[in-house]
């Protein structure tokens with residue numbers, strides 16, 4: 001298995017652009033100065049609904065600046081077109097003899113290949129379809145062998161932090177490390193001193209709060225040296241960086257379709273088969289069973305073993321299509337464009353008086369994907385998010401981003417407290433539809449709000465801030481909407 005140094009030494013890592021693909025925050029390179037970024041970023045990666053306008057409170061419309069890709073990304077046009085084509089022949093899978101069933105079965109089973117190859121999986125890695133990353137880690141937790149110790153940092157998304165509590169023999173929750181090097185040392189120590197038995201280290205590839213890349217290859221090497229396995233949460237990493245679990249030395253990886261421009265309800269767990277094969281089915285029912293008699297039930301091998309119930313064929317095909325399209329794009333160029341937008345976003349926000357951009361690691365220690373969390377002194381994050389939408393046509397996230405221990409720690413360390421006492425922050429996240437104008441608009445809007453507050457007055461509606469006089473109307477999309 002190559003080490004991280006070996007990854008850095010790869011011949012294709014020589015150009016300045018290519019360094020962005022490396023998952024190695026300890027090898028930070030200067031970000032190239034970039035031209036204006038418009039849409040689409042790459043042929044074949046057009047976004048469904050790109051350029052759509054949204055209403056502003058008080059009148060007028062403006063192009064939607066979607067800076068919430070970290071939560072869910074819009075569909076790629078080709079993904080949506082593929083699903084539309086698939087629906088023309090959609091039918092039951094696996095047991096149907098009809099022609100349309102054969103088409104659907106072939107598409108569903110064929111979808112595992114592009115996903116395996118997108119994450120650089122080994123030929124014998126299982127690809128199990130799940131609903132999303134949360135479900136993928138739920139499945140892996142279910143499959144842990146007896147006496148397994150799970151080691152996880154408190155900085156993880158709740159989806160990677162919590163599922164082990166029910167099934168692992170013990171969970172060692174490590175405090176937020178001060179640097180990537182400290183993370184490696186802490187993981188090593190925890191694995192070295194763990195009780196005998198199997199162990200699993202769980203780590204994110206890129207934080208959904210700070211966007212920081214974690215030293216996955218080094219952590220994988222530590223896990224291997226200590227006889228443990230490692231699971232990678234690639235929910236945020238996968239849309240932003242190319243990686244190979246084989247080269248990184250990772251055993252399992254979880255991804256979500258809705259973060260990968262394929263919002264059709266499918267995700268996947270990819271990785272070593274043995275633990276998955278030894279475990280009882282994740283769910284019991286049709287599809288997972290081989291034989292059912294009065295006395296005995298036998299189950300199919302992985303992946304069907306853990307896919308009981310009629311599968312989500314459009315979701316699986318959409319995810320595979322997105323993986324195929326993104327893998328086929330010039331990912332170094334995409335990462336380079338994103339790096340320019342991210343730098344403009346981080347710097348633009350950090351330069352505004354009263355705004356704090358939150359990071360766990362020193363900037364020199366970790367590169368970031370286009371995810372930036374910030375707070376504005378004296379302002380409620382929820383109200384700012386509402387104002388960005390109502391007054392500027394910008395979509396961002398506010399809250400603790402399902403990573404409450406990390407957000408608490410970051411805000412505490414920075415001495416930030418919100419007037420509403422919520423301990424919440426704002427997050428702007430860049431994706432394939434983000435343009436320079438979107439970033440500039442956000443920075444200008446935050447600057448304005450930081451100096452004089454929102455222009456409109458806000459009240460609480462359904463538990464969230466909303467303009468007192470909101471004349472925007474949601475469009476009618478579904479036939480059942482009145």
Ligand SMILES: Cc1ncc(COP(=O)(O)O)c(C=O)c1O
Nearest residue numbers: 132133134157159208235236256
């Ligand atoms: C890093 C990370 N892990 C896991 C998840 C959970 O993903 P999902 O909601 O698709 O299960 C998210 C979602 O925000 C995330 O950002």
